[in-house]
Amino acid sequence: MKEYLLVALALLVALIVGGLSLVVPKLRRRPEPPLPETEVDTRAEEDLAGPPVEAAESDLSTGVLVEPPPVVEAPAPTIEVPEPTAGRLVRLRSRLSRSQNVFGKGLLGLLSRDHLDEDAWEEIEDSLITADVGLDATREIVDRLRERTRVLGTRSAGELRTLLATELVTALEPELDRSLRTAPKEGVPAVVLVVGVNGAGKTTTCGKIARVLIADGRTVLLGAADTFRAAAADQLETWGGRVGAETVRGPEAADPASVAFDAVKRGIDTTVDTVLIDTAGRLQNKIGLMDELGKVKRVVEKHGPIDETLLILDATTGQNGLEQARVFTEVVNVTGVVLTKLDGTAKGGIVIAVQRKLGIPVKLVGLGEGPDDLAPFDPAQFVDALLGTEPLARDA
Numbered sequence: 001m002k003e004y005l006l007v008a009l010a011l012l013v014a015l016i017v018g019g020l021s022l023v024v025p026k027l028r029r030r031p032e033p034p035l036p037e038t039e040v041d042t043r044a045e046e047d048l049a050g051p052p053v054e055a056a057e058s059d060l061s062t063g064v065l066v067e068p069p070p071v072v073e074a075p076a077p078t079i080e081v082p083e084p085t086a087g088r089l090v091r092l093r094s095r096l097s098r099s100q101n102v103f104g105k106g107l108l109g110l111l112s113r114d115h116l117d118e119d120a121w122e123e124i125e126d127s128l129i130t131a132d133v134g135l136d137a138t139r140e141i142v143d144r145l146r147e148r149t150r151v152l153g154t155r156s157a158g159e160l161r162t163l164l165a166t167e168l169v170t171a172l173e174p175e176l177d178r179s180l181r182t183a184p185k186e187g188v189p190a191v192v193l194v195v196g197v198n199g200a201g202k203t204t205t206c207g208k209i210a211r212v213l214i215a216d217g218r219t220v221l222l223g224a225a226d227t228f229r230a231a232a233a234d235q236l237e238t239w240g241g242r243v244g245a246e247t248v249r250g251p252e253a254a255d256p257a258s259v260a261f262d263a264v265k266r267g268i269d270t271t272v273d274t275v276l277i278d279t280a281g282r283l284q285n286k287i288g289l290m291d292e293l294g295k296v297k298r299v300v301e302k303h304g305p306i307d308e309t310l311l312i313l314d315a316t317t318g319q320n321g322l323e324q325a326r327v328f329t330e331v332v333n334v335t336g337v338v339l340t341k342l343d344g345t346a347k348g349g350i351v352i353a354v355q356r357k358l359g360i361p362v363k364l365v366g367l368g369e370g371p372d373d374l375a376p377f378d379p380a381q382f383v384d385a386l387l388g389t390e391p392l393a394r395d396a
């Protein structure tokens with residue numbers, strides 16, 4: 001009896017083991033569920049693809065055909081196509097006219113008075129000063145306007161508006177070279193250094209410039225040398241990821257000069273057209289900041305000269321911002337100014353003051369927080385937007 005029991009027990013164990021060997025391989029090969037979709041991360045493709053898919057195979061130990069898991073389709077990363085840069089200032093003019101309405105309308109209102117007496121001219125002067133044009137420039141503009149009005153005997157509102165527009169365009173020095181030096185030379189990428197005080201919009205502008213360049217058919221690499229604010233590198237990487245530009249970053253609190261050096265090296269190795277380097281801008285310790293910036297410049301120049309150094313200025317800080325800006329011009333060779341947040345101020349005259357005080361052309365203007373709200377600066381289009389006039393009306 002005992003022997004029968006032992007045989008029955010052995011048979012039971014054999015049955016259980018055999019049954020499990022048929023079931024386990026199938027359980028093991030159940031495919032992973034797909035991960036949720038992320039919008040901007042270019043690494044998403046790798047993550048979403050899941051584990052490598054194996055071909056159908058027969059499990060030799062059991063002789064059972066194991067079904068391959070269904071293929072999980074990885075969605076392609078979303079790479080945005082930035083809008084073309086041509087005509088952007090015209091497309092964005094409503095942003096300017098909205099905030100500059102008071103200025104433009106006020107000036108044109110004054111000019112259309114029946115009699116332009118001393119008081120009227122003084123009011124015109126006040127309007128220009130309030131719009132941050134600056135004292136010297138205001139005097140020059142008003143003196144020339146008075147003189148031309150007298151000589152020409154001009155009276156009609158249309159003629160006066162044309163004269164004012166002409167004077168404003170002249171004050172914006174339309175002859176200045178506003179082109180961005182971003183083209184590679186003999187296979188070596190152009191290097192663009194982006195500097196300015198914190199909060200002026202450096203990181204945002206770096207991202208927007210990358211889009212401008214990519215929209216114009218160039219390849220771009222971003223260098224996150226703002227290692228002071230940890231989130232700045234993430235922010236820059238997100239901007240880059242959206243348009244398929246690689247970002248070189250260092251560990252937290254890394255030496256900014258070393259990150260900048262590595263970025264340019266990577267740019268040379270990968271033969272991109274342009275390397276854009278974002279820098280830190282805190283001002284608590286001005287000497288420290290300037291030393292750091294000077295070092296970034298020197299180290300980057302070991303690879304070759306910097307092609308463009310852009311100073312980012314917040315238009316809403318007005319004349320105060322100009323003093324801070326001057327410090328940067330003493331440490332690095334600023335070749336162009338990007339005036340941000342012009343959509344948030346009625347003081348568009350700051351463009352004139354910036355160019356006069358710093359002697360550097362405004363090359364780009366920021367007109368909003370949107371990714372394509374950055375436009376090449378054009379004096380005539382800017383004045384038209386400022387005065388709310390039609391582009392052709394002045395030339396007619």
Ligand SMILES: Nc1nc2c(ncn2[C@@H]2O[C@H](COP(=O)(O)OP(=O)(O)OP(=O)(O)O)[C@@H](O)[C@H]2O)c(=O)[nH]1
Nearest residue numbers: 198199200201202203204281340341366367368369
């Ligand atoms: N309205 C408006 N906001 C802007 C513009 N440019 C930048 N900003 C906003 O300004 C804020 C600061 O921009 P950041 O790019 O972080 O400034 P930053 O200079 O890099 O700052 P730090 O990294 O702290 O030195 C953000 O909220 C931007 O969206 C613009 O042209 N118009």
